[in-house]
Amino acid sequence: NAGVTQTPKFQVLKTGQSMTLQCAQDMNHEYMSWYRQDPGMGLRLIHYSVGAGITDQGEVPNGYNVSRSTTEDFPLRLLSAAPSQTSVYFCASRDRFDTEAFFGQGTRLTVV
Amino acid sequence: KQEVTQIPAALSVPEGENLVLNCSFTDSAIYNLQWFRQDPGKGLTSLLLIQSSQREQTSGRLNASLDKSSGRSTLYIAASQPGDSATYLCAVSSSGSARQLTFGSGTQLTVLP
Numbered sequence: 001n002a003g004v005t006q007t008p009k010f011q012v013l014k015t016g017q018s019m020t021l022q023c024a025q026d027m028n029h030e031y032m033s034w035y036r037q038d039p040g041m042g043l044r045l046i047h048y049s050v051g052a053g054i055t056d057q058g059e060v061p062n063g064y065n066v067s068r069s070t071t072e073d074f075p076l077r078l079l080s081a082a083p084s085q086t087s088v089y090f091c092a093s094r095d096r097f098d099t100e101a102f103f104g105q106g107t108r109l110t111v112v
Numbered sequence: 113k114q115e116v117t118q119i120p121a122a123l124s125v126p127e128g129e130n131l132v133l134n135c136s137f138t139d140s141a142i143y144n145l146q147w148f149r150q151d152p153g154k155g156l157t158s159l160l161l162i163q164s165s166q167r168e169q170t171s172g173r174l175n176a177s178l179d180k181s182s183g184r185s186t187l188y189i190a191a192s193q194p195g196d197s198a199t200y201l202c203a204v205s206s207s208g209s210a211r212q213l214t215f216g217s218g219t220q221l222t223v224l225p
Contacts, residue, residue, distance in 0.1 A: 033212060043201070
């Protein structure tokens with residue numbers, strides 16, 4: 001049982017480049033979300049989804065896009081990378097809003 | 113807007129001590145509270161989930177309590193070991209945050225041999 005899988009684990013981008021962070025879960029969970037973790041600021045919600053075809057913005061959505069075409073996958077797209085997007089990104093999934101959340105191992109992104 | 117606070121930010125104890133980590137939240141209308149462990153450079157590992165109707169949950173040497181009315185939770189670790197050294201995060205799921213998890217900044221625990 002793989003749980004939540006994120007790829008890549010590490011990435012270096014130049015300012016202005018775009019890329020997609022991948023997240024996949026094999027638990028048939030409806031709820032999926034993306035967080036970024038920065039020193040001293042904890043985890044902040046970027047975007048979330050409560051089912052295929054349904055997405056919404058979190059606390060810090062600017063500069064990011066998401067889509068949810070299948071239950072399993074929830075990719076996060078950086079449209080034009082900026083140094084302020086240097087962070088560790090985590091994907092999480094839950095069956096429902098009141099059940100246990102599971103996290104991926106994270107993607108460490110550096111924008112130069 | 114839900115806000116979650118964890119105090120202290122860092123804690124260092126000798127091996128064998130019992131310890132308590134604290135978590136407080138501003139909006140008591142929560143669905144549940146979850147404690148996580150994060151090792152350096154790693155993801156978050158779920159430790160305990162407490163539903164809003166529950167008072168406590170136990171797993172091995174860990175015991176988490178919840179007082180929803182006062183907006184507080186504690187994570188009790190018995191007989192601490194060096195392997196318990198990590199950052200501990202609490203998170204709440206609440207209606208005021210669109211049913212999404214709101215995290216505290218964590219407590220970095222070091223257990224000295």
